[in-house]
Amino acid sequence: MEELNIAPSKIEIEALKNVVINIGGIEEEEEEWETMGPTPMPGIADLRNWDYKLLERYKPFYAPYCEMCCFCTFGKCDLTGGKKGACGLGMAAQQARFVTIACLIGCSAHTAHGRHLLRKVLKIVGDREINMGTGINIEAPLTRLITGIKPEKLSDFIPVLEYLEEQIAQLLDSTHTGQEGSNLDYESKAYHAGMLDSLGKEVADLIQIVAFDLPKGDPDAPLVEIGMGCVDESKPVILVIGHNVVPSVAVMDYMSDHGLDERIEVAGICCTAIDTTRYSQKAKIVGSIGRQLRFVRSGVADVIMVDEQCIRADILEQAKRIHAPLIATNDKALYGLVDRTNDSVDDIVAILTSGKEPGVVILDPVKAGEVAVRVVQITHEKRKELVNILTDEEFKEYVTMCQNCDANCIVACPQGLPIGEANKAAAKGDTAPLASLFDPCVGCGRCEQVCKKHIPIVDVILKASLPYVKSEKGMIRVGRGPVLDTEIRKVGAPLVLGTIPGIIAIVGCGNYPNGTKDVYRIAKEFAERKYIVVLTGCGAMDAALYRDKDGKTLYEKYPGDFDGGCVLNIGSCVSNAHIHGAAIKVAAIYARRNIRGNYAEIADYILNRVGACGVAWGAMSQKAASIASGVNRIGIPVVIGPHGWKYRRAYLGRKYVDEDWVVYDARDGSKVQIEPAPEHMLVAADTYQEAIPLIARLCFRPTDNSMGRQVKLTHYMDLSMKYLGVYPDDWHIFVRGEADLPLARKEEYLRILKEEHGWGIDLEAKKILSGPVRKMDVGFDATNLEELIKKNE
Amino acid sequence: MEIPFDIGNISGPENARVAQPEALGRAIKNAKRPLLVVGSEILDDSLIEKAIAIGKKGIPIAATAHSMKGFVDAGYTENVHLTGLHELANNIESRDWMGFDKTGGYDLVAVLGGIYYSTSQFLIALKNFATDPIVRCISIDRYYHPAARMSSGNISRKHTDEFKKMLDSVIENI
Ligand code: SF4
Numbered sequence: 008m009e010e011l012n013i014a015p016s017k018i019e020i021e022a023l024k025n026v027v028i029n030i031g032g033i034e035e036e037e038e039e040w041e042t043m044g045p046t047p048m049p050g051i052a053d054l055r056n057w058d059y060k061l062l063e064r065y066k067p068f069y070a071p072y073c074e075m076c077c078f079c080t081f082g083k084c085d086l087t088g089g090k091k092g093a094c095g096l097g098m099a100a101q102q103a104r105f106v107t108i109a110c111l112i113g114c115s116a117h118t119a120h121g122r123h124l125l126r127k128v129l130k131i132v133g134d135r136e137i138n139m140g141t142g143i144n145i146e147a148p149l150t151r152l153i154t155g156i157k158p159e160k161l162s163d164f165i166p167v168l169e170y171l172e173e174q175i176a177q178l179l180d181s182t183h184t185g186q187e188g189s190n191l192d193y194e195s196k197a198y199h200a201g202m203l204d205s206l207g208k209e210v211a212d213l214i215q216i217v218a219f220d221l222p223k224g225d226p227d228a229p230l231v232e233i234g235m236g237c238v239d240e241s242k243p244v245i246l247v248i249g250h251n252v253v254p255s256v257a258v259m260d261y262m263s264d265h266g267l268d269e270r271i272e273v274a275g276i277c278c279t280a281i282d283t284t285r286y287s288q289k290a291k292i293v294g295s296i297g298r299q300l301r302f303v304r305s306g307v308a309d310v311i312m313v314d315e316q317c318i319r320a321d322i323l324e325q326a327k328r329i330h331a332p333l334i335a336t337n338d339k340a341l342y343g344l345v346d347r348t349n350d351s352v353d354d355i356v357a358i359l360t361s362g363k364e365p366g367v368v369i370l371d372p373v374k375a376g377e378v379a380v381r382v383v384q385i386t387h388e389k390r391k392e393l394v395n396i397l398t399d400e401e402f403k404e405y406v407t408m409c410q411n412c413d414a415n416c417i418v419a420c421p422q423g424l425p426i427g428e429a430n431k432a433a434a435k436g437d438t439a440p441l442a443s444l445f446d447p448c449v450g451c452g453r454c455e456q457v458c459k460k461h462i463p464i465v466d467v468i469l470k471a472s473l474p475y476v477k478s479e480k481g482m483i484r485v486g487r488g489p490v491l492d493t494e495i496r497k498v499g500a501p502l503v504l505g506t507i508p509g510i511i512a513i514v515g516c517g518n519y520p521n522g523t524k525d526v527y528r529i530a531k532e533f534a535e536r537k538y539i540v541v542l543t544g545c546g547a548m549d550a551a552l553y554r555d556k557d558g559k560t561l562y563e564k565y566p567g568d569f570d571g572g573c574v575l576n577i578g579s580c581v582s583n584a585h586i587h588g589a590a591i592k593v594a595a596i597y598a599r600r601n602i603r604g605n606y607a608e609i610a611d612y613i614l615n616r617v618g619a620c621g622v623a624w625g626a627m628s629q630k631a632a633s634i635a636s637g638v639n640r641i642g643i644p645v646v647i648g649p650h651g652w653k654y655r656r657a658y659l660g661r662k663y664v665d666e667d668w669v670v671y672d673a674r675d676g677s678k679v680q681i682e683p684a685p686e687h688m689l690v691a692a693d694t695y696q697e698a699i700p701l702i703a704r705l706c707f708r709p710t711d712n713s714m715g716r717q718v719k720l721t722h723y724m725d726l727s728m729k730y731l732g733v734y735p736d737d738w739h740i741f742v743r744g745e746a747d748l749p750l751a752r753k754e755e756y757l758r759i760l761k762e763e764h765g766w767g768i769d770l771e772a773k774k775i776l777s778g779p780v781r782k783m784d785v786g787f788d789a790t791n792l793e794e795l796i797k798k799n800e
Numbered sequence: 801m802e803i804p805f806d807i808g809n810i811s812g813p814e815n816a817r818v819a820q821p822e823a824l825g826r827a828i829k830n831a832k833r834p835l836l837v838v839g840s841e842i843l844d845d846s847l848i849e850k851a852i853a854i855g856k857k858g859i860p861i862a863a864t865a866h867s868m869k870g871f872v873d874a875g876y877t878e879n880v881h882l883t884g885l886h887e888l889a890n891n892i893e894s895r896d897w898m899g900f901d902k903t904g905g906y907d908l909v910a911v912l913g914g915i916y917y918s919t920s921q922f923l924i925a926l927k928n929f930a931t932d933p934i935v936r937c938i939s940i941d942r943y944y945h946p947a948a949r950m951s952s953g954n955i956s957r958k959h960t961d962e963f964k965k966m967l968d969s970v971i972e973n974i
């Protein structure tokens with residue numbers, strides 16, 4: 008940074024970016040890198056107007072998961088039949104309150120993760136400068152957008168975290184008995200928690216990217232192995248589980264400092280796995296959360312190290328079962344273990360290798376890393392003789408014991424899997440039905456707790472699927488992190504005009520209706536059609552498990568650039584923030600909108616112009632709830648899988664209510680009736696076949712030009728025909744004129760419009776005479792916000 | 801007392817009455833504007849034939865998930881309407897929605913062949929929010945659905961023949 012001493016006078020601030028100005032001896036950092044918008048660090052009510060715009064169109068829809076409330080000692084209250092609880096709260100508001108709390112849990116997880124990271128890395132690497140490389144100027148789009156802060160070094164995130172923590176406390180307060188009574192205002196609060204979540208994620212990921220030098224938007228990020236079959240069992244194996252990479256980084260560092268890289272396997276489950284491979288490609292990824300119980304039960308791990316989030320609550324019991332010591336490294340998950348943070352490494356190693364204690368707490372990540380590496384070398388030798396997979400005899404005995412009673416395990420199984428039938432077939436020598444349960448099974452273990460015959464069902468399924476498990480070896484590109492500003496420059500126009508038909512963001516957990524392959528199918532379908540396919544977290548991992556006929560995984564087949572027809576692993580769950588970031592950068596770079604403290608305007612821009620759709624096909628956690636709410640608040644719709652109904656709330660549009668689909672033309676303030684684009688904000692589909700055309704439908708935007716609309720219509724119609732056997736019944740409402748019709752099918756479509764929808768069509772001239780909701784207008788400047796009308800004049 | 805197919809799925813103080821197929825069939829018959837909602841599981845065990853038989857009795861069918869493909873393949877699309885389950889529930893709850901034939905809403909919804917847990921949430925949404933005018937829900941599925949008003953009991957997959965007989969009896973009584 009240069010330094011200038013100038014006399015007080017009129018100065019051109021614009022030209023003086025990143026300059027320290029000394030005025031009369033007081034040193035002040037120049038702040039005017041961009042004009043501050045109306046809502047820096049918004050409080051609960053500051054974006055309520057924007058939320059209400061969304062909520063008027065995408066009305067909250069409730070499917071109570073529980074019809075009672077047991078939040079306070081006035082209860083339990085029966086809220087059915089329009090009854091209110093003792094505190095006056097009705098069913099809709101209670102559902103919305105519950106969603107708000109879920110979003111707050113999710114947002115706290117990401118924010119607390121960020122806070123923990125910052126504390127630890129400031130100690131380990133110091134206060135580093137945030138330099139995202141030559142391709143990225145907008146280093147922290149959400150931080151700039153929401154807080155108005157442009158962070159230059161890691162400690163600049165301190166006020167951002169303070170803002171987040173204060174807002175979380177304020178929001179949590181609003182859920183106390185006897186506070187908010189409006190379901191819509193709870194929804195606005197859930198949106199607020201979702202937005203905070205997005206910010207918390209950005210802070211957390213940028214901290215780890217900068218501190219550990221993870222890829223900074225590298226389209227050619229290296230490939231690493233993934234799958235239950237990729238771990239070399241002949242070596243000592245450290246299994247890391249969770250979401251906070253710091254202790255795993257310490258493991259990799261200790262190994263590398265001691266020349267042990269090739270002698271020890273580090274394998275991970277969940278986002279810690281993704282983030283560890285962003286740091287070191289020596290690590291391997293076992294897979295997503297659904298594989299956790301099965302992999303632990305397989306006994307491959309010689310040491311299990313856990314950090315935070317998405318760890319089985321009974322991990323200690325499972326670790327004991329396979330005689331692997333457990334190291335808990337984060338104060339959020341201590342499992343009743345003794346805190347040995349201040350003991351010497353030698354003592355801890357002795358305790359764990361002697362089996363005196365089944366596990367320990369070590370809150371110093373560097374020490375935990377050393378202990379894990381030293382312990383694993385000893386326990387590996389000791390565990391060599393252990394057999395954790397069922398023997399053939401045991402397997403036979405168990406499947407024969409099964410009475411196919413159908414009374415217990417099937418009703419305990421969240422997937423309703425036909426375990427008894429499969430056991431019966433296995434008893435007769437056919438293990439294929441049992442093996443076919445491996446992938447749709449989410450590895451919860453509920454079944455074996457209720458079996459009156461005490462059959463270890465998880466182990467039985469694992470044994471039957473062993474050949475598959477051993478061959479489960481995919482390839483995944485390590486998480487590349489943010490989208491480059493230079494990439495946005497290239498795709499901004501085609502995205503807004505619609506010629507790149509959309510960004511498909513596959514995120515979230517592994518609670519799929521029918522196994523991991525759905526996410527692969529969804530990603531493949533849209534990549535082939537030249538959408539931009541971005542993935543994070545469990546979705547990114549599960550999509551990597553499958554190969555095409557040439558033996559290539561998606562990450563090997565498609566490039567990792569942010570461009571049409573590419574497949575990008577952005578990173579872990581916290582890296583989701585970069586997907587928001589990409590949409591914000593379209594507004595900032597392509598449309599030159601000011602983003603600083605300007606949330607509503609940018610969300611409005613994204614809602615009306617950026618054809619993106621989130622897909623949380625296996626959404627399970629509270630984090631997934633907050634992630635979706637944050638994505639929705641910024642104007643991006645999300646499709647969830649059928650388990651997502653259990654979140655209790657969706658945001659659904661009603662395309663037949665005309666007044667819901669009126670926006671302003673910012674050029675003159677006139678009101679324009681538009682097509683329902685996008686039609687819903689949060690909606691579930693039951694099967695991937697249903698989801699795929701729905702995702703394509705949710706990529707329409709009012710500002711698509713004719714070419715873009717043609718491309719989007721082509722995909723929507725084709726995908727509906729391919730997966731549902733018919734053209735959709737609503738495609739005509741997206742047609743604004745004959746120029747919107749795909750050329751190859753123009754005549755056919757004109758005929759359908761005439762015959763089935765009664766439109767005025769001149770078939771000979773191939774002209775639409777009447778029928779469309781509106782005409783295509785190239786200069787249409789769609790906005791939902793009155794305040795943008797004058798500004799754009 | 802019947803247990804929910806997913807054991808923990810007990811949502812409130814009122815649960816569905818387990819009903820005989822005759823009563824379920826009669827409920828559909830006596831409704832002014834009944835709607836059959838089917839899901840992806842009608843593509844298993846030739847259940848689609850039963851759905852088509854109900855369709856042929858003049859009951860409109862909402863084909864959710866990708867069940868539409870089954871009707872197309874079977875050559876029966878007469879009164880079958882493509883929709884998503886979430887979208888359908890939202891529409892049924894809305895006074896502005898005029899049904900698939902654009903002449904009005906429905907007063908009875910019967911579910912068959914949907915994924916258990918999403919159908920359960922569909923039913924509970926209608927139970928609590930499709931109240932003006934009231935829409936009654938019944939299940940003619942192989943699962944007991946506590947969130948419906950009346951439901952068949954759980955019938956295991958190994959007794960699929962029994963389930964089909966149950967459906968035949970429902971159909972006879974429509
Ligand atoms: S918070 Fe209200 S609705 Fe819930 S138990 Fe207490 S009084 Fe009843």
Ligand code: SF4
Nearest residue numbers: 420448449451452454
């Ligand atoms: S472990 Fe698998 S089979 Fe057992 S209840 Fe859970 S999902 Fe079902």
Ligand code: SF4
Nearest residue numbers: 409410412416427458
């Ligand atoms: S509960 Fe046990 S005995 Fe009954 S079907 Fe399931 S595995 Fe077999």
